[in-house]
Amino acid sequence: MTTPRTVELVVNGEHRAGDAEPRMLLSDFLREQLGLTGTHVGCEHGVCGACTVLVNGEAARSCLMLAVQAAGTEVRTIEGLGGVDDMHPLQEAFWEKHGLQCGFCTPGMLMTAVELLESTPNPSLDDIREAISSNLCRCTGYQTIVEAVQAAAERMQGEAQ
């Protein structure tokens, strides 16, 4: 049906539900129906990577998925990464290394980097650059982002030992 249906899924460990027309993108669903506006919408056609979330543990552009396709999946968004008082090592590293200026690309950068560090705990600089090649940043010139991801990897390696 073209009429809205209820989409049930797990977001950041919590069971959530909302109504979505079949043509509603997952990015719009997260923002408008679930109120999770940390996922940013940039180009809306699969180029900029700002809307990247993890779907069943894998990085995906939420503007290239329909909300109805996410029914039954586990989604992680920037809101699930860490808060002001309990920041994820990546968030701390972006703060310390100036891995952001305007901050618009940052949620997508962080979620892309989360997948990288969870699958490749000790990435090379090339690994980091390849991973974030999916995400556009117009402020930093990327260098500080690469340094931040590298610093976070080292910190997480240290914590794991």
Place this chain on the structure above:
Amino acid sequence: MYPFTYHRPASLDDAKARLSASEDGRPLAGGMSLLPTMRFRLTSCADLVDLNGIEALAGIERGDGHVRIGAMTRHAAVVESPEVGEAIPALAALAGSIGDVQVRNRGTIGGSICFADPAADYPAGLLGLGATVNTDRRAIAADDFFTGLYETALEDGEIVVSVDFPVPARAGWAKFGNQASRFAVVAVMVSLSGGSVRLAVTGARSHVFRVPEMEQALAGDFSAEAMDGIAVSSEGLNEDLHADKDYRAHLIGVMAKRAVRDALAQ
């Protein structure tokens, strides 16, 4: 996006039934090309039949002399597949060169070849390796599958089920990708099987094509130097802001040599 009715069949038979019941139905694979195209309202459909729930369409298996890749197999799965890595490493390299991690996590081989983007990578993989496309109703040789700009030999409602890649003696992949989109400006897959050579080029024309002069030279002497002096005409090649047709013609020669060197290094 224009409104549509969404279907999520759990079996191929169910998908076929829903497509044949619709006058304007369209299968959805990874959605990496179709969804943005629908968003731009460049295309639309009354019924969108999502194949992502059909588990039987995904998977990789080594057969007798070939590797079979299910239509809904993600690029990332091809990159990580031990079967592909062992039998046809050039195909794993091709899959790893597609787009970026988000695209490789969602995009599928079936979706890529059915969309038939002129700069997509898999068409060169299929044509250069002499693959066969298995659909719900027949087997189509790669030589007959890609017929034009975004056009294939598929009939209305026909669904690609899997692709069979014969295991070559050697194969090599070389790609000059656009630095932003990672689409191929020019990319080449070359393979050697018995005494015969296939060399396929994507990104340079309306659709993927072979270069018989290079194949003949390589059949006699499978080395990059065997192609010295063979120039591909720029007539009919694509031109855009990334590369004019003369540059693309030059790139074909360079990428063909790199692909052969890649094959010899394996």
